[in-house]
Amino acid sequence: MTTDSSRGSRFDRARIAVSSTLAPSDPVRGPRTAVVVGRLLGLAFAVCFVTGLFSHFLQDPLSWMRFPTRPVTIYQITQGVHVAAGLASVPLLLAKLWTVFPRLFTWPPITSWVHLLERALIGVLVSASLLELTIGVMNIYHWYGWPFSFRSTHYALAWVIVGSLLAHIAFQLPRIIEHWRVRPSTVELDRRIFLASIFTAAGAILATTAGQSTKLFAGINLFGPRRYGEGPQGLPVNRTAAAAEVLTTAVDPEWRLDVSGPGVSRRFTRDELLALPQTQAVIPIACVEGWSTAAWWRGVALREVLSRTGIDPNSRIRVSSLQTRGGYATSVMGPEFASDDLTLIALELNGEVLDLDHGYPARIIAPGRPGVLQTKWISTIEVIA
Amino acid sequence: MNVALRTSLVLIGIGIASYGAFLVLTRFGLDQIIGLAIWLAAAVVLHDFVLVPVVTLIARFAFGQKTRSLAEPGSAGSGSGFRLIPGSRRLAITRTLLVAACLISVVVVPEIVALGRGVANPTILPGDYAHNLLWLWAFVVAAVFTVLGVGLIAARLRR
Structure with missing residues (x-):
């Protein structure tokens, strides 16, 4: 839908209303939204991966590894950021999947071997990402309901996610570049509302849980699984x-x-x-x-x-x-x-x-x-x- | 876009992902591998065939198709590309608050369930999360009614 052809006319407005019921031309589900949400989610995943590797190797170092001991707060910061970025990823991941959901039913489903590979990797990425966030969130609530080792799984899935995400970015690179910057489009109120909802949710989740890791947000720690300074002698216990x-x-x-x-x-x-x-x-x-x-x-x-x-x-x-x-x-x-x-x-x-x-x-x-x-x-x- | 670059990125990505799969296949027992496979499949099924259809239905019921007509194509001089028709800002605020509250609940409801299952010591999950979530929703609902109420009054006065 171009700006010029749709400007003002009743016919076009009617067409907009009708098209909103049909997912493919829904602007909320356009490539621009996928890029806006996707790059933030990609950033959050990258942060989680790097901080997660740091935490993993602190616990299971390779023999040649040495770690920084200053600032004394280094792990407090990296792991607080790891969990915060993971929690903020929940609305971002749901939003990302929402924007591309109709593409699940693309017809014909497979057009070539390369297309098959791309779709298979997306399947792996989606499945691993959903599970990674699910068990991560459950773990911070001490809800150990799974039939596998949390740490080994969380770690292995992280590699699966980063690898399939890299391949996904490579496959979609031309489209990502094309939609990296906003372009004028006639009707995008729905898209703006959608993005505002997602960012509001991510921001609110960060603000109302970060108080478990820093005194700064302790006053609005509505949903953090721990309270800063609460426990015997002012310290939580595991x-x-x-x-x-x-x-x-x-x-x-x-x-x-x-x-x-x-x-x-x-x-x-x-x-x-x-x-x-x-x-x-x-x-x-x-x-x-x-x-x-x-x-x-x-x-x-x-x-x-x-x-x-x-x-x-x-x-x-x-x-x-x-x-x-x-x-x-x-x-x-x-x-x-x-x-x-x-x-x-x-x-x-x-x-x-x-x-x-x-x-x-x-x-x-x-x-x-x-x-x-x-x-x-x-x-x-x-x-x- | 450079095809060679993209091809090599895809191959590197597959290599990295394979390492994750290798970790699972070499370090997990068969029971764990089967358990993990079931959970991976369940995550996709629950998302794609339960969560999304339910949200789609609710969204259509709650927000309908009329929201699109809230935006009119922008006038020639407007930089934003669209201009809001009267009332749409209020609907934007209320929709944002309601959707955001749902997304926050996605994270908090499992916390309430976990607390209900019992914790090993009182410093774990010390908050009254159900209470806090109810307050959040009370705030959101109150804000929605306030905004819509102001809108109604404003519309009356304009008439």
């Missing part, structure tokens, strides 16, 4: 002492921290740890689920304990917990974390003795690491090859 089954072992007066390296080992009581030089710092706990809260920690620097045991702090170490149930009972940290001044064996939190649910008698707190690696109720620290 696994409680009861859930980890450490209620008796963690308060046992016989508790000792075993530190061992090649040919050396030493045991520390809690009082001995308290007698060592104490470090205090404000370091956030930042969960893979995107929530985080900054807290004031006090304890012994890990490097101090390693040095006093006769271990080079520039070592790769494994920390083990007293916990007998659940994942993440141990964590491994590379030398960049083990030797960092702010990697603490924390004994106090926000001015009080560490709460049992936060890892009493002692826990690890290190800058820039996912919360699942901030091992609680620690019992041994050992050097690994």
Whole structure:
């Protein structure tokens, strides 16, 4: 429909009204809308992918990998952004699929082998994207309803999505370029309303959930799955002492921290740890689920304990917990974390003795690491090859 | 557009996607692979053959075809390409609010269900999300009625 031919005439207005019932010429479903929504969704997916890779490799590093420990908020930021971008992708993905939905019924469905390939890849992209966002959202609500491993699936689907998205962009490149900039079109009120709805929803979801990761939005945290600073000693908890089954072992007066390296080992009581030089710092706990809260920690620097045991702090170490149930009972940290001044064996939190649910008698707190690696109720620290 | 460039991008994309499939096929047990396949298929079926048809019906019922006639082709001098006929701005606002509230609900309703299923400790899902969502809808409905009411009064006064 061109501007000139349709300007003003009653006939054309009638034609517009009729055509709105027929999807293919619906401007909401035109290529321009697909490009406007698609590039934002592509950006959100790219952000999710990069921040997701960062989080993945922090947890499962390749042997040569070293990670930044500053700023101490780095993981709080990257994972908060990961979850926020994922949540904002929900309306964007639904909108993107809405704009192209009639093309699902293109006739003839397949015109060539290349067309078959393109459509097959779109099928993969759509399916993987829908599931990726579904399980991502369910995961932050602790609704583990799927018959597969969340992390492995979320990670594998991410590669599937990025790959099929790249191919999709390559297939559609001429059309994307053609519609990258707005061109005057006669009737686009519906399109504007559609886009306004989508962006309003995405913005509102961001604004009403971001408060779980930053104090800035805490006042309007209507829908965040966590509240900033809410929990024992002002900090949310994922696994409680009861859930980890450490209620008796963690308060046992016989508790000792075993530190061992090649040919050396030493045991520390809690009082001995308290007698060592104490470090205090404000370091956030930042969960893979995107929530985080900054807290004031006090304890012994890990490097101090390693040095006093006769271990080079520039070592790769494994920390083990007293916990007998659940994942993440141990964590491994590379030398960049083990030797960092702010990697603490924390004994106090926000001015009080560490709460049992936060890892009493002692826990690890290190800058820039996912919360699942901030091992609680620690019992041994050992050097690994 | 350079065909060689696009072809290589497609091939690189297929390579990257294949790596994801490789991870699934090599690291997942058969049960998990079957479970994942079912969930992938279910996601598409629920979206394409349940969600979209239902939304299409609701949209047609709620917004109908008349919305298109809200815009008149722009006059020669107008840069925006269309000009709003009286009342359309109000309808634009109300439609935007209603659609946005539906999309927000898509994210929040599973949260309410998850909370209903029970949580492992009180710091998980600490909010009253059903309550908050009701307030959001109350705000949206109130705003819609206000805007439409103002529109009615304005139309009366014009007459």
